[in-house]
Amino acid sequence: MRSVGNFWKVPHSQIYREAERLKGAGHLDCRREETPGGRPRKVYSLAERGKRELSRWKEQPPQELPELRDPGLLKLFFGADPGPLAETRRAAHQRKLEEYEARKRENPGSGPQGPWLSLDAGIGHEREWVRFWSAIARDRRP
DSSP states (O other): OOOSTTTOOOOHHHHHHHHHHHHHTTSEEEEEEOOTTSOOEEEEEEOHHHHHHHHHHHTSOOOSOOOOOOHHHHHHHTTOOHHHHHHHHHHHHHHHHHHHHHHHHHOOSOSOHHHHHHHHHHHHHHHHHHHHHHHHHHHSOO
16 A cells, blocks of 8 residues: 555645654654755654554544545535536546556555555445436436
């Protein structure tokens, strides 16, 4: 798997602040690495304390549901013309679905199962959005 960025978006500036905070709390180790461009970069790794905390965190199932922040639904809610909006949103979700399905074909999940189960969730999520927006585009009711 490449990244959690498809289901957990965080601005880069926040990642750097959070990495420094976690380093200060003893959860991360940091080393500098030279790059071909000459500008050193920081490479973080989990410290023992961080590994223990990560293990504890993974064992606690979340109770809250995710927050849905979809600009298409927001525009629909506020009265945007459903036809053009639905076509645009359907096409965007179709492209993401095709991207996820291509990833799954590249490697059907021979490594740790967590990333592949997450990919399956993403595929199901995108299929539902394609179904929803297709129905809106077709007859303006899902």
